[in-house]
Amino acid sequence: MSAPATSTAxxxxxxxxxxxxxxxxxxxxxxxxxxxxxxxxxxGEHTYCESCGGRPEVGHLERLERLWDARENNPLARHALVCGLAGLVVPVAAPLAMGLGVAGLRRVNLEATPPIGKRQQALAGLVLGGLGLVGWTGFVLWRLSQGRPLLP
Incomplete structure (x- = not known):
């Protein structure tokens, strides 16, 4: 019989x-x-060996992933947020923000490849659009109850 093998390797x-x-x-x-x-x-989030890390496509793919997430990943949600902020100052943008927020929320799909996200931006646009709409409606009703014209 031979000696038992050790697992030093x-x-x-x-x-x-x-x-x-x-x-x-x-x-x-x-x-x-x-x-x-x-x-x-x-x-980015990955670590490579010296030969792979020097290849041009490695850094390029990381930049494309960041660009996808910033620009192409659910642009309706980003537009909803921008219109929601604008809706606090410009009355026309508030309902537009609400519509874009709903459309952006409907596009969220985390199981897609690549995942479509930005749920928080769509919700923020929807909430800000609603706040803008309520604020502007209150302002118009207040001006009308005072007997003042809407525009000075």
């Missing part, structure tokens, strides 16, 4: 793929190779 820490003498601190988000502290490159 499984207990060893992994080494960097490019620097075998260095202990690995993580795996590349693109290729899965181990990397050491000296060669880790961070782009």
């Amino acid at each position: 499984l207990q060893e820490t992994p080494c960097c793929a490019h620097h075998p003498g260095q202990e690995a601190v993580g795996t590349c988000a693109r290729c899965g190779a181990f990397y050491c502290e000296a060669e880790s490159i961070r782009h």
Whole structure:
């Protein structure tokens, strides 16, 4: 019979793929190779090995994700928020903000690929539009009850 096998190989820490003498601190988000502290490159939320991190498409994809989230991810919600803020000053924008807020809320789908979000912006636009509408209606009713014209 042979001696029982020991699991010393499984207990060893992994080494960097490019620097075998260095202990690995993580795996590349693109290729899965181990990397050491000296060669880790961070782009956005992901960390890459030196060879993958230097590729132009890696940083480009991170920038596209940020651009998608800022501009293209449910623009109706963003417009609802802007119109809601404007509706506090300009009466016409308040009902527009409410309509855009409802449309923005209907578009929220977190299971979509990529996820469509901005629920908070749509709700804020809806609430601000409602506050603007109530405020302007109260102002008009107050002016009419005073016997004053709506416009000076």
